[in-house]
Amino acid sequence: MRGAMPSVRLWSLAVKLPLTMAVIVFGVALVSGTLAAFRESEAMRSTFDESAMQMVETIALQNAENVARLDYWAMYASLKMLSRSHDADIPILFATIVSSGGQVLSHNVPTQQRIGRPLALAKDLPGIFVPLEHTTIRHAAIGGRTVLLAGAPIRTGRGTTAFLWLAYDVTELYHHVWRATGRAAIIGSALAASAMLLGWAISRRMVRPLRALTAAARQLKEGKFDNVEPIETAGQGEIGRLAEAFNAMSTELKEKNEIETKLRFQEKLVAIGRMVAGVAHEVNNPLGGMKSAVETLKVFGADLDKRQEVVRLLSLGIGHIETVVQALRINHSEPQEQEFCEPESLDDLFHLVRSDCDMRGIKVRWENELKTAFPTSPVRLRQILMNLLSNAVRAMPDGGMLTFRASRHDTSHQFCVEDNGEGMSQADLERIFEPFYTTRPNGTGLGLWVCLQLVDLMGGTLEVETEQGVRTAFRVTLPDRTPEQPATASR
Amino acid sequence: MNILRDLLAARLGVQSELRFRGRLLSIVAFLLAAIVMQFPAWGQEQIRIGLTDVALVNDGAQERWAKYLERTLGRPVLFVERRSYADIQQLLRLGDIDFAWICGYPYVIDESRGSARYVATPEINGRPTYRILLIVPQGSPRASISDLKGQVFAFSDPDSVSFRSLVGGFVGHQSPILDLNSFFATYFFTYSHVNTIQAVADGVADGGSVDGHVWEILSRLAPDVTQKTRVIAQSELYGLPPIVASSRVPEETLMLMRKILTEMVTEPEGERILAELHVDRFTVQPSALYASIRNGPAATNQISEEIGRGFQAQ
Numbered sequence: 001m002r003g004a005m006p007s008v009r010l011w012s013l014a015v016k017l018p019l020t021m022a023v024i025v026f027g028v029a030l031v032s033g034t035l036a037a038f039r040e041s042e043a044m045r046s047t048f049d050e051s052a053m054q055m056v057e058t059i060a061l062q063n064a065e066n067v068a069r070l071d072y073w074a075m076y077a078s079l080k081m082l083s084r085s086h087d088a089d090i091p092i093l094f095a096t097i098v099s100s101g102g103q104v105l106s107h108n109v110p111t112q113q114r115i116g117r118p119l120a121l122a123k124d125l126p127g128i129f130v131p132l133e134h135t136t137i138r139h140a141a142i143g144g145r146t147v148l149l150a151g152a153p154i155r156t157g158r159g160t161t162a163f164l165w166l167a168y169d170v171t172e173l174y175h176h177v178w179r180a181t182g183r184a185a186i187i188g189s190a191l192a193a194s195a196m197l198l199g200w201a202i203s204r205r206m207v208r209p210l211r212a213l214t215a216a217a218r219q220l221k222e223g224k225f226d227n228v229e230p231i232e233t234a235g236q237g238e239i240g241r242l243a244e245a246f247n248a249m250s251t252e253l254k255e256k257n258e259i260e261t262k263l264r265f266q267e268k269l270v271a272i273g274r275m276v277a278g279v280a281h282e283v284n285n286p287l288g289g290m291k292s293a294v295e296t297l298k299v300f301g302a303d304l305d306k307r308q309e310v311v312r313l314l315s316l317g318i319g320h321i322e323t324v325v326q327a328l329r330i331n332h333s334e335p336q337e338q339e340f341c342e343p344e345s346l347d348d349l350f351h352l353v354r355s356d357c358d359m360r361g362i363k364v365r366w367e368n369e370l371k372t373a374f375p376t377s378p379v380r381l382r383q384i385l386m387n388l389l390s391n392a393v394r395a396m397p398d399g400g401m402l403t404f405r406a407s408r409h410d411t412s413h414q415f416c417v418e419d420n421g422e423g424m425s426q427a428d429l430e431r432i433f434e435p436f437y438t439t440r441p442n443g444t445g446l447g448l449w450v451c452l453q454l455v456d457l458m459g460g461t462l463e464v465e466t467e468q469g470v471r472t473a474f475r476v477t478l479p480d481r482t483p484e485q486p487a488t489a490s491r
Numbered sequence: 492m493n494i495l496r497d498l499l500a501a502r503l504g505v506q507s508e509l510r511f512r513g514r515l516l517s518i519v520a521f522l523l524a525a526i527v528m529q530f531p532a533w534g535q536e537q538i539r540i541g542l543t544d545v546a547l548v549n550d551g552a553q554e555r556w557a558k559y560l561e562r563t564l565g566r567p568v569l570f571v572e573r574r575s576y577a578d579i580q581q582l583l584r585l586g587d588i589d590f591a592w593i594c595g596y597p598y599v600i601d602e603s604r605g606s607a608r609y610v611a612t613p614e615i616n617g618r619p620t621y622r623i624l625l626i627v628p629q630g631s632p633r634a635s636i637s638d639l640k641g642q643v644f645a646f647s648d649p650d651s652v653s654f655r656s657l658v659g660g661f662v663g664h665q666s667p668i669l670d671l672n673s674f675f676a677t678y679f680f681t682y683s684h685v686n687t688i689q690a691v692a693d694g695v696a697d698g699g700s701v702d703g704h705v706w707e708i709l710s711r712l713a714p715d716v717t718q719k720t721r722v723i724a725q726s727e728l729y730g731l732p733p734i735v736a737s738s739r740v741p742e743e744t745l746m747l748m749r750k751i752l753t754e755m756v757t758e759p760e761g762e763r764i765l766a767e768l769h770v771d772r773f774t775v776q777p778s779a780l781y782a783s784i785r786n787g788p789a790a791t792n793q794i795s796e797e798i799g800r801g802f803q804a805q
Contacts, residue, residue, distance in 0.1 A: 072679035073645070073686055076695050111694040115643055116677040 013207050018199030026192035033184020041176050048090065052150040052168060053135050055082075060135075060152035060164040063097060067105065068156040072115060075106035082166075083108040093147055093167040097154065098122075100131060100161055132163055146171045208232075209243045216250060225254040271434065278436025278445065282324045286317030293317070324444060328435075341378035343370035346406055346415075349382060353389045353402070361399030368406045374413055376478055380454045381415075384462075387447045388417040388474045394440065395421030395472060411480050412460075418473035424466045432464070537567040538744075541579040541591035544647065544683040545732035547708055552767035559764055563751045574682050576650040583607055586739035590748060594702075594732045595784045596652040603785075607735040610745060611752045612780060613770040615731060619780060621704040623656045623726035625663060626691050629719050633698065636665045636724065644678040645687045645696035653684070655788035656726045657700040663724025667791060685709060692719035704731065708769045727787070730780035734773065749775060 008016075059082060066074040079095040097106040098119050107113035113120055122129040125140050128149060138149040148170045154162040212231045219227045228250050231243040293313040300306035350366050357364050385404075392402050396419050403418040424432065424439075431437045433452050438445035455462040460478040465471075538560070542548060548556070553570055560568040571588050573579050576597045582588040584606040591607075601607035612619045627633050633642075636657070646654045660667040668674045679696075681687045684705035691699040703725065710717040734752060736745045755761030756772035765772060 070679065072643075072677065072695065073681040073690060076690070076693075077686075080693075115695065 013210070014200065014203045017203035017206075018196040021199035022192040022196040025195040026188045029188030029191050030181075030184055033187060034181045037176070037180025037184060041174075041180065044173060044176065045170075048168075048170070048173060049137050049148070052148060052166065053137060053152075056150040056152040056164055056166045057135050059095075059166070060154045063106075063162075063164060064154055064156055067097065067099075067154050067162045068158075070105070072106060076108070076110065079106055079108040090173055091169050093142065093145070093169045095164070095166050098129060098163050098165065100163070102129075105162055129163070129165065131160070142167070145169050146174050206239065209239050213243060213246055216246065220250060220253060223257070225250070225257050228254065275435045279324065279328070282436065282444065283321050286320045290314050290317040324446070328446070338375055339377050340373040341376050341381055342373050343368055343406070345378050345382065346370070346385065349385055349389060350404070352386065353393055356390075356393045357402060360393065360397060362393060362396050363399075363401050365401065365403040367404065370406050370408060370413070374408075375481060376413070376458060380458060381476075381478075384451045384454050384476060385415060385417065387451050388476075391447060391474075392417050392419035392421070392472070395419045409477075413478045413480075415476040415478075416473060418471060420471045423468040423470050423472050425468055429464065429466060537569055538564055538590070538748075539569045539571050539588045541571045541573065541582055541588040541593070543573070543576055543579055543591070543593050543732075544685070544705075545594050545702065546592045547685075547705065547769050549767070552764060556764050556768070559755070559760060560751065564747060576648045580606075580650070583735070583737050586737050588737060589740045589744070590734060590736050592732060592734050594648070594651045594653075595730050595781055596655050596788055597650050598733050598735055599781050599785045599789045600650075601735070603789075606738050608738060608740070608745060609778070610734040610736050610749050611773040612733045612776040613731050613768075614772050614774055615704050615770060616707070617771060619731050619774060619776050620728040621702060621731050622728060623653045623662050623700055624703045624706050624722045625657065625698060625700050625724035626688065626706070626720040626722050627698045628691055628694055629721050631697065631721065634723050635663055636668075636698075639698040640674055641676050642697035643695070644675045645690040645699035646678060646680050647684045647687045647699075647701060648682055649680060651702075652729055652784055652788055653687075653700045653702055654680075655791065656729070659788045659791040661787050662700060662726045665724075688716060688720060692716050698723075702732075727783055729784050729787075730776065733776075733781075 011019075059078065063075055063078055065071075066078065075097055079097070083092045083095055092108070094112070095108045096104055096113060096119065099105050102118050102122070104113055104115050104117055104119050106115060119129055121142065125142070128138055128140055129151075132151050132153050135150070135152045138151065140147050140149060146169075148168045150166045150168070152164050153160040154164055156162075209231055212229075216228045216231060219225075230247045230250075290313065293310040296306060297310045300310075346368055347366070350364065354364065356362075389402070389404065396402070400420045403416070405414075405416040405418075407414050407416075428439060432448050434445075435449040436445035437449075452462055455476055455478075458478055459481060460476055463475045463477070465473045465475075540560075542553075557568045557570060571579075571582065573582070576594055579588070579591050579593055580597050580601055583591050583593075583601065584604075590610065593607075598607055598609070602609065615621070625636060627639070633639055646657070648654060656662055658668045658671065671678055681690055684701045687696075687699040687701045688706060688709055690696045706717060706720075706722070734748075736748065752773035753775060755765055
């Protein structure tokens, strides 16, 4: 959308097609109508010019003797008859005989122009009523009318002694082309309206399946597979074939989506089953020891040493169960106030892992590039990083290089923990984030799972890169968060 | 050529354009004469009668009148028309026509020359007399001939009483007009009283002089034309245009024609034809009836006889 009016390119086919058809039909009708009218008008003009010239020559010839005799009555009677008998469509405005001296010898309307006087119009139209050698056609505007003036010399025995002028009002004749163009426009408009209706009907028929396709595609995009009805495939045209292909595709997508939904549900069941089995196993392991400890206590309860040993074992078992339960309990509630993490608080982690590293001969490269506090939960972040650091240390029993890097990026903070231990196999890699999956004999299998849950809560991502026998690197990315825009969790 | 005449003829029943067909008619007359000479059964020589615009006769009336005269005369009759009085006078002098219905002025002139003899005079509205009228367009402010100085003027015929009496100063008792070219800006002849009335009504001319009896008849037949004109002066009474005979016509033929004409009123067919001619009856009047013309317009020699004849200088 650009402004209030959509661009022409964005208009619907149902509008564009009828409009285009209407414009083409209107244009063709107007152009051809105007051309025809123009040609007809030109033909009418030239025919009329010819007949006017013939008429003025004939009347001039008829009046030659009248002029020679100065027979004013015969001249007048001739002009009067002419103006009365002429075609009413192209009326004669006036007919006059003017002597070579410029005096009017006759005029068909004597009350307008007295004989013996100069022609009154000659003053207003200089250069028109000048002596003629031959029959001549001239045009002038008289009283807002377009006037064709046909003039002819009247030759007597003494040469050219007078001139006859016939003035025809050709306004209507010359307006004919405009009237005809107007008619062409009206006919063109009527045809254009019909074309528009036809175009609308055709486009409606054409566009109906396309609209259904658009609606169905939108439903597919929104994942509402059940709302998608098969498109009616009218005819075997391109649109029909498109609709058929779409129907086939939507059916496949629908089936695939159903299968995926089922699979996801089954995966969830499997994961839950695995987790329950893990919890049961983790709880059951110490329970066995604790059960036998309780039996020992029943038999050897009096023995102080035994009792102390049993209590220690029981504590150990309870502690293990507690650890498991604690690890599973993740605080999902958001803190009331915005928390900030000081860069120095991360450096404390270095001191926590340092002794373990020294023991195993692991070198540490600690690169904390952060300078200022940033908004995040420091407790959660330290828990995540501590987990990753511990894993890294454990991955290098025979020494190696542990690298920690905290860095600021455009819209995020990044924390990278890398070791050059054994790395992981593809099979391990696929399962490391599952709860209770561990490669260590005494691991809980919950560390990375917890890390992932926390990173999700914080709206960040946790990525892992590994090369078997070379290295493993975990990268936590926390995007910047504003209070109005809580981040969505993603992996 | 002249649609006005056709229109008037159709409306009025006036056959005024026939004078313009004179040439055609004379050819027809010649052919008819040639045919008649081949048929001795006719026995008698054709009687030819010249008509001018003084007679308001349409084609039908002319034909019926001709048949009436043929029946009563016992001889074939042919009407001959010319545009000007001078042409009819010429035919009369040469004996090419036997009778003519002409204006009083050419009558008194030809009578005095011995080329025309009196036959009969029509009575219109019970009188054998009429007046010459000076007419102007209805809205014209002009009230006399002197007001028309420097204007455009229409006459009927240079040999008519209407022309001679006006320029002679007998219409409205004016002094004679000695030089028409300097008096009027433009003047012209229409060779028909009806045309002269039309020219004034249309505004082609600022004034015109016409026979009063023609104006009166026209005011009954085409009031819309005469209503566009106004009479501002009139002459004394003149004798109505008479029917005259050529000097070559035998006396008995003249007397027979006079008898037939004067007795037309006594029988229904003759009476019907007279009505079509807009005439009450034909009568024989004393020569004194035309004294006012002889002593008036015809006595003035100040007007050139050449005026209105043939070509004019521009």
